[in-house]
Amino acid sequence: MPNDDLVRRDLNVLWHPCSQMKDHEWLPLVPIKRGDGVWLQDFDGNRYIDAISSWWVNLFGHANPRINHAIKEQLEELEHVILAGFSHRPVIELSERLVELTPAPLTRCFYSDNGSAAVEVALKMSYHYWRNQGAPEKHRFITLSQSYHGETLGTLGVGDVALYKDTYKPLLMEAITVPSPDCFQRIDGDSWADHSRRSFALMEAALERHGHETAAVIVEPLVQCATGMRMYDPVYLSLLREACDRHNVHLIADEIAVGFGRTGTMFACEQADISPDFMLLSKGLTGGYLPLAVTLTTDTVYQAFYDDYDTLRAFLHSHSYTGNPLACRAALATLDIFKQDRVLERNRRLAEVMGQAVSHLADHPNIGEVRQTGMILAMEMVRDKTTRAPYPWQERRGLRVYQHALTRQALLRPLGNVVYLMPPYVITESQIGHLAQVAEEGINLATRD
Numbered sequence: 167m168p169n170d171d172l173v174r175r176d177l178n179v180l181w182h183p184c185s186q187m188k189d190h191e192w193l194p195l196v197p198i199k200r201g202d203g204v205w206l207q208d209f210d211g212n213r214y215i216d217a218i219s220s221w222w223v224n225l226f227g228h229a230n231p232r233i234n235h236a237i238k239e240q241l242e243e244l245e246h247v248i249l250a251g252f253s254h255r256p257v258i259e260l261s262e263r264l265v266e267l268t269p270a271p272l273t274r275c276f277y278s279d280n281g282s283a284a285v286e287v288a289l290k291m292s293y294h295y296w297r298n299q300g301a302p303e304k305h306r307f308i309t310l311s312q313s314y315h316g317e318t319l320g321t322l323g324v325g326d327v328a329l330y331k332d333t334y335k336p337l338l339m340e341a342i343t344v345p346s347p348d349c350f351q352r353i354d355g356d357s358w359a360d361h362s363r364r365s366f367a368l369m370e371a372a373l374e375r376h377g378h379e380t381a382a383v384i385v386e387p388l389v390q391c392a393t394g395m396r397m398y399d400p401v402y403l404s405l406l407r408e409a410c411d412r413h414n415v416h417l418i419a420d421e422i423a424v425g426f427g428r429t430g431t432m433f434a435c436e437q438a439d440i441s442p443d444f445m446l447l448s449k450g451l452t453g454g455y456l457p458l459a460v461t462l463t464t465d466t467v468y469q470a471f472y473d474d475y476d477t478l479r480a481f482l483h484s485h486s487y488t489g490n491p492l493a494c495r496a497a498l499a500t501l502d503i504f505k506q507d508r509v510l511e512r513n514r515r516l517a518e519v520m521g522q523a524v525s526h527l528a529d530h531p532n533i534g535e536v537r538q539t540g541m542i543l544a545m546e547m548v549r550d551k552t553t554r555a556p557y558p559w560q561e562r563r564g565l566r567v568y569q570h571a572l573t574r575q576a577l578l579r580p581l582g583n584v585v586y587l588m589p590p591y592v593i594t595e596s597q598i599g600h601l602a603q604v605a606e607e608g609i610n611l612a613t614r615d
C-alpha cells in the first residue's frame with residue numbers, strides 16, 4: 167500500500183498533535199511503516215534518519231532487539247494491573263533502580279503515564295505538602311520565562327510558550343515568571359557562567375518577595391528544550407538549590423526532556439551536584455517505547471503525607487495506567503543498555519563529532535549561534551547576525567529546513583528558527599556527518615531570501 171492511500175484515509179479521520187491540519191493540503195503527511203535503529207521507513211520505501219528521536223523519546227533506536235525482547239517476555243506474563251493495593255515485579259525493580267540512580271535524597275517513585283501528568287503530580291504534591299505542614303498560603307509557583315512543562319491546564323500555567331498558552335489564559339493559574347538565564351541573550355564577552363550567575367539575581371529577588379507564598383520553583387535543568395534549546399550554566403542550578411533552601415521553597419527539576427544522558431550526564435542536575443525535592447522523568451524513560459512517567463521525591467515529602475487515613479493527609483491522585491508493567495519492563499531494558507554499553511562514555515565521543523560537524527556554521531551569515539550541551543545541538547537562524555534579530559515567525563523558515571531534510575533522508579523538525587539535532591544514541595559518526603550536511607543545505611535554502 168503506497169503512502170498516498172494511507173494519507174487520504176488518515177486525513178479523513180485523524181486530528182494530529184501540534185498541527186494546523188490545513189497545512190496538510192500542501193504539506194504531505196509521512197506514514198511510517200517500520201523503524202530500524204535510527205531509520206524510519208515510509209510505505210513508498212523512502213527512509214529517514216530520526217534526528218530528533220521522535221520528539222526526544224527514543225534513545226537506542228527503533229525496534230531495538232533488547233527492548234523488544236523484554237516487552238515480549240513481559241507480555242506473556244502480565245500486561246497490566248491496578249497499582250492501588252496491588253503491585254508487580256517490574257514496577258518494584260524499576261523504582262529500586264531509579265532511587266539508586268538519582269541523587270540520594272530522592273527515595274520515592276510516584277508513577278503516571280506522560281510528562282505533563284508527572285508535572286501535575288509534582289505541583290499538587292508540593293502544594294499539598296505545605297498544606298499538610300500547616301502552611302496553605304504557600305500555593306504559588308515560580309517558573310522561568312521560555313519554559314515548557316506540558317500542555318495540560320496546570321502545566322501550561324507554569325510554562326511560558328505564548329503560542330501554546332495565550333489562547334487559554336483565562337483558564338490558567340498565574341505563575342510568577344522570572345527571566346530565563348538563557349545564554350543566547352548574554353552580552354559579548356560574558357561567559358555562560360557569568361551570564362547565568364548574573365541572571366540569578368532576578369530569581370533571588372522573586373524568592374525574597376514571594377517565598378512566603380510559594381510552594382516551589384520549577385525549572386528545566388540546563389536546557390529549555392521546547393522553546394528552542396535555550397541553554398544555561400549549571401551554576402544557576404547550584405545557586406537555585408541554595409536559595410530554595412534558604413526561602414523554604416521546593417525545587418522541582420523537570421528532567422523529562424534532558425534526563426537519561428541528553429546533557430552528557432545521566433541527569434542534568436548532576437552537573438550542578440544538586441538534588442531537587444522533585445525530579446520528573448518520562449520521554450527517554452522507556453527508551454521511547456511506551457508512555458510512562460515518574461515523579462521522584464524525598465522522604466521528607468513522603469512523611470508529610472504518611473498518617474492515619476482519617477487525617478485526610480494522603481495523596482489521592484491516580485491514573486488508569488499508572489506503573490504499567492510493559493512500560494516498566496521497557497524502562498528496565500533501557501537502564502540495562504545504559505549499564506552494559508557504557509552509553510555515557512560513548513556519547514562523549516558522539517557529542518564531540520556532532521559539535522565538530524557543524525562548528526563552521528557559527529560563521530554562517532544567518533546563524534546567530536551554534537550551541538551545544540552534551541547530545542543536544544542547536545543552530546539558531548537569525549535575520550541579522552549582529553543584532554541577532556529573529557526572522558518573523560510567520561515566514562516559517564524552519565519548515566523549509568524540515569521539507570528539505572525529508573528529500574535527503576532525514577527527519578529534522580526545527581523549533582521555529584532553531585534547527586537542532588537530538589538523535590538516538592545508536593547513531594554513527596557518518597550518519598551525524600550526513601545530518602550536518604543536510605542541516606546546512608536546509609539552512610542555506612531557508613535563509614536565501
Ligand SMILES: *Cc1c(COP(=O)(O)O)cnc(C)c1O
Pocket residue numbers: 280281282283285314315316317386391392420421422423424448449
Ligand atoms: C515533553 C515535555 C513535557 C511534557 O511531557 P508529555 O509527555 O508530552 O506530556 C514536560 N516537560 C518537558 C521539559 C518536556 O520536554
